[in-house]
Amino acid sequence: MHADFPLLKEIILFLVAAGLVMPLTQRARISPVLGFLCVGLLIGPYGLGRLTDSWPALELLVIDDPAGVATVGELGVVFLLFMIGLELSVAQLWAMRRLVFGLGAAQVGISAVAIGLIAYAFGNAPGASVVLGLCLALSSTAIVVQLLSQQLRLSTAAGRAAFGVLLFQDLAIVPILFLVGILGAGSEGPVLLSGLQAIGSAILIIAAILVIGRLVVRPLLRIASASKSREQFMAAVLLLILGTAMLTAAAGLSMALGAFLAGLIFSGTEYRHQINSDIEPFKGLLLALFFVSVGMSLDPLAVWSQLGLVLVSALGLIVLKALILYPLGRAFGLSTPVAAEAAILLGEGGEFAAVAITAALAVGVMERELGQFMLLVVVVTMFLTPGLAALARWTGAALARRAKGADAPLAAEDAQERVVIGGFGRVGQMLARTLEESRIPYVALDLDPELVAEHRRRGVPLYFGDASRPDVLDRLGIHSALAFATTMGQHGASEHVVRAVHRAWPAVPVFARARDAEHARRLIACGATGAVPETTEASLRLSLDLLSGIGIPEEAARAIVDERRNELMS
Known part of the structure; x- marks a missing residue:
């Protein structure tokens, strides 16, 4: 039966992991992202897979086809970008425009330049340095928002500032993935000219999808919803998401960009909330599969001799991003306690860094050794995020008490x-x-x-x-x-x-x-x-x-x- 059902063992192992990891992480109040990264490392070829020669029985617990799992897991990124587009609200973006397009854009831009220059100074290729600068400037939306929500702190000044920056970072992943595709295309001729041509073609394709989508999506969803069949409605939604993703892929762009555009189109319809509810389980499971595949690709032994450098790099990344964001926060009108808390809270790398690095490895923009090293750096910082959140909260409170404003009512x-x-x-x-x-x-x-x-x-x-x-x-x-x-x-x-x-x-x-x-x-x-x-x-x-x-x-x-x-x- 296994031969007739590809990835059967992999699917069963993943479902067992999902059934165990999600409840345990919820009970421990930590992000499931970290749990799935650990599961992937454990059941991958560089975890228990190293021991199968000595203990053949462990083969039952090891995924034999990491590439196949990674391919399916990429759909998780597609659905994640779709959900970002779906949840975007023009009114929300406008209300938070100073934090999103001001502070957020400044943080990503300056951090990307600083990190990229450091990467280049260490002898990395220009393309890899650019990708590293951009992706390491991003923080973990999934973990930070979950922590703030659990602690009822999203509505605090620091919570709103962090959320505004994270919102811009979520928007930035689309052009970052697009840039990775351009760098990996290896077009002949001047790189700048090839890039401008690719951007021009992309703008035309995106405009065509948005215009046609707004004309087609609402009538199709109206027909599907009129059937009173949830299955038919769900099938129509999935068709539109994956169809748009395939169109952009066929045009030489990423599937994730197509899914993001589909989300933007859906967000302007009266069906957005029903779609959000129906798609959430698909997105959650497929995204979990993606993080399992990322964990399976990690090979700690490959950089074991550089473990100290990994830890130093992780701490250096956190400190660098915090030192950049703090003065930017003050320049954009945040108080000292709020700017300090937000800066420390967003010092870690995030899930989108793993997405971008994985994409860069797939198209040859980054060497495998460098990708392994930076993935481990990102994972270490993500594991430190709960501790960073506690440190950020303590620092903000201490600075507020020093300013004698911690216990006074708001003016x-x-x-x-x-x-x-x-x-x-x-x-x-x-x-x-x-x-x-x-x-x-x-x-x-x-x-x-x-x-x-x-x-x-x-x-x-x-x-x-x-x-x-x-x-x-x-x-x-x-x-x-x-x-x-x-x-x-x-x-x-x-x-x-x-x-x-x-x-x-x-x-x-x-x-x-x-x-x-x-x-x-x-x-x-x-x-x-x-x-x-x-x-x-x-x-x-x-x-x-x-x-x-x-x-x-x-x-x-x-x-x-x-x-x-x-x-x-x-």
């Missing part, structure tokens, strides 16, 4: 458009997590000093204060808030808060948690925009009302809340 002039949450108990924390996942900034108040201290140690924007006092809310800049949400369950206290906020700031939408239907009616009479009776489902509805009330499309808000409901029910 009104420092406030940005955000949601203000009154009360940070069970419902308040659920609201905060929902806002985190929607990339919506918030700030919270609570009167429990131990609760405040616990969450502030984790970097949560929670302050000690009475949400019923207008002067405290004014210090938080509630006059420019997107909305105010009170999660207090007591009858008198919640009504007093709603009445006070509505009287002082009638233009600010107020959403309230109510004990029962009668309490909800009284809260609305006091000025609440929406009031939802208590229960788990009611808190989910409050999240839905809040997201819709501050301008998130209802379909998007419902998709976010449905995901939260599934998590609570699982």
Whole structure:
């Protein structure tokens, strides 16, 4: 049966690894990326594969066809780029334009030049130096965003700065992969002329795909969705993704670029959230397979004699990127604690560096020994990321305390458009997590000093204060808030808060948690925009009302809340 079913053993080993790695990493609260890299190293030819001559039984645990696994794993990169394009929001990019296209672009550009010059100074070829400079300038979106989300810190100033830089880095991978393809093409004639011709052809192809796609995609998806068959809809989506990827590949560009363009086209349709939900499992498994294949390609013994240099290079990369990002952060208006925290947090290499290096090895831009060395450097820095996050948080807090601003409420002039949450108990924390996942900034108040201290140690924007006092809310800049949400369950206290906020700031939408239907009616009479009776489902509805009330499309808000409901029910 094995002979008739290619990669059967490899598929079984991968599914066993996925079934074990994902739960273990979730329990340990570390990124699955690191787990899959370790699994790939273990079951690859340079792990247990080295021992099969002495212990033939180990062949059952070793993947025999790394090249085949890597080929399938490349689909993970295709779907990852598709998801990046799908999740891009023009409104979000515009709102964060200073951090994304200002700080992010400066960080990638300056870091790439500095790292590339160092690589060239060590005797590497110009093409390899350019690729190394660009890919090592990138950080790990998967690990950093997961860490910030787990700690409810995406809405902090440092979290928003890091996310803005990471967003530009995600955009940068598309031209980086395109450049790798140009360098690997080996066109005759002047390199600059060949590059300009390739770029011109690529622009025409990209423009044609975007124009035709916008005319074709929506009608096709409408026909597929009208069938009421999830399978037919999924088949249409996969056809459009892989079809676009094949078109760009046939034109001499990368499949990943085609998938990214498909994501951009889908992002402008009303089907984007359903597609996001349906594609996520495919993307997760295939991307996991890609990282397993990267782990299998690692050969630590090949650079064992240079292990000290690997560690020094990893630390040097972290320090160099941090030293570049910190002054850039200050130049773009970040405070000293925020700039320091973001700089340390983004010092590591990332998954896209592995993608670019793997692509460069495939087209011959980089020698295998150099690729092995740099892949190990990247992997080491990724393993250090949780420690970097802790160091970044400690450094930011220490600098803030030195500035005597760690425990003071935000001044009104420092406030940005955000949601203000009154009360940070069970419902308040659920609201905060929902806002985190929607990339919506918030700030919270609570009167429990131990609760405040616990969450502030984790970097949560929670302050000690009475949400019923207008002067405290004014210090938080509630006059420019997107909305105010009170999660207090007591009858008198919640009504007093709603009445006070509505009287002082009638233009600010107020959403309230109510004990029962009668309490909800009284809260609305006091000025609440929406009031939802208590229960788990009611808190989910409050999240839905809040997201819709501050301008998130209802379909998007419902998709976010449905995901939260599934998590609570699982």
